[in-house]
Amino acid sequence: MLEAERAxxxxxxxxxxxxxxxxxxxARGFYVADTLRRYADFDPAGKRVLDxxxxxxxxxxxxxxxxxxxxxxxxxxxSLARAAVRAQEHGVQIDLRSGVAEALPWPDASFDLVILxxxxxxxxxxxxxLDEIHRALAPGGLLYMVTPKPFSAYSLWNDPHYDLAxxxxxxRRMQIWYFEKLRGGxxxxxxxxxxxxxxxxxxxxxxAGFTPVVSPRELWVHYLRNRIxxxxxxxxxxxxxxSTYLSKRSWPFQNPLTRWFWDVSIGSNFFIARRDG
Numbered sequence: 001m002l003e004a005e006r007a008x009x010x011x012x013x014x015x016x017x018x019x020x021x022x023x024x025x026x027a028r029g030f031y032v033a034d035t036l037r038r039y040a041d042f043d044p045a046g047k048r049v050l051d052x053x054x055x056x057x058x059x060x061x062x063x064x065x066x067x068x069x070x071x072x073x074x075x076x077x078x079s080l081a082r083a084a085v086r087a088q089e090h091g092v093q094i095d096l097r098s099g100v101a102e103a104l105p106w107p108d109a110s111f112d113l114v115i116l117x118x119x120x121x122x123x124x125x126x127x128x129x130l131d132e133i134h135r136a137l138a139p140g141g142l143l144y145m146v147t148p149k150p151f152s153a154y155s156l157w158n159d160p161h162y163d164l165a166x167x168x169x170x171x172r173r174m175q176i177w178y179f180e181k182l183r184g185g186x187x188x189x190x191x192x193x194x195x196x197x198x199x200x201x202x203x204x205x206x207x208a209g210f211t212p213v214v215s216p217r218e219l220w221v222h223y224l225r226n227r228i229x230x231x232x233x234x235x236x237x238x239x240x241x242x243s244t245y246l247s248k249r250s251w252p253f254q255n256p257l258t259r260w261f262w263d264v265s266i267g268s269n270f271f272i273a274r275r276d277g
Contacts, residue, residue, distance in 0.1 A: 029060065029063055049113045051117070054115075064087075068113075074098065102132060109139070111137055117146045121194075138275075143273045146269065151168065162179055168195060209275060210273035213272050216269055224266075
């Protein structure tokens with residue numbers, strides 16, 4: 001079902017990147033659950049979990065298999081169709097709905113955890129999205145949020161959405177023109193807003209009534225170390241060689257200077273934040 005979309009994609013190489021991300025959602029769900037256990041003492045069993053922009057529901061399936069009661073909302077109807085098939089293949093029940101983050105179709109305090117993984121840069125109203133998440137979470141509930149980091153060295157060299165060097169440095173109108181016109185993406189296909197910095201994310205979370213429970217740098221370094229623990233799964237070439245070297249050593253992830261370097265050079269913004277009140 002994923003492969004059926006290749007013919008309409010602007011770039012076959014970029015399609016492969018996108019497809020691999022969707023396929024890997026299931027494994028990422030177990031990683032997210034383990035991270036929440038480690039840093040927030042959160043056990044999915046019996047908990048109510050919402051994934052906003054759930055894609056093909058791989059993350060939710062992983063949570064459902066660990067005993068969570070899961071729901072997902074997604075704007076893309078093709079993703080929802082694939083999600084339904086995927087959930088059926090795994091033998092789990094998931095409440096899948098079509099909609100947007102700014103208007104969640106669930107009552108107040110419906111969830112113990114909301115996942116917002118690489119979605120905030122796509123919504124039209126970020127404060128409204130976070131207000132809706134706050135409303136839908138039970139008091140003390142958790143938000144797990146990830147966004148790209150716009151000005152990391154890696155993002156400048158390889159845009160996190162379209163694999164285009166320098167794209168994040170352009171004004172938004174130029175980004176749209178460059179991708180849709182010059183690179184042949186097609187009219188109306190550019191759906192990324194201005195990617196927020198970590199400073200801006202902290203302000204947005206505070207304004208919406210959330211308090212981070214662990215530093216974003218710690219979460220990023222933890223993710224990176226987990227990612228390279230299996231070098232054979234890393235893309236061949238320089239990345240795999242570097243992963244093989246680093247996977248056998250602990251100091252690069254413990255030294256404050258190298259931790260800063262990983263964060264600044266290739267980091268994403270990871271947050272685990274608790275609903276105040």
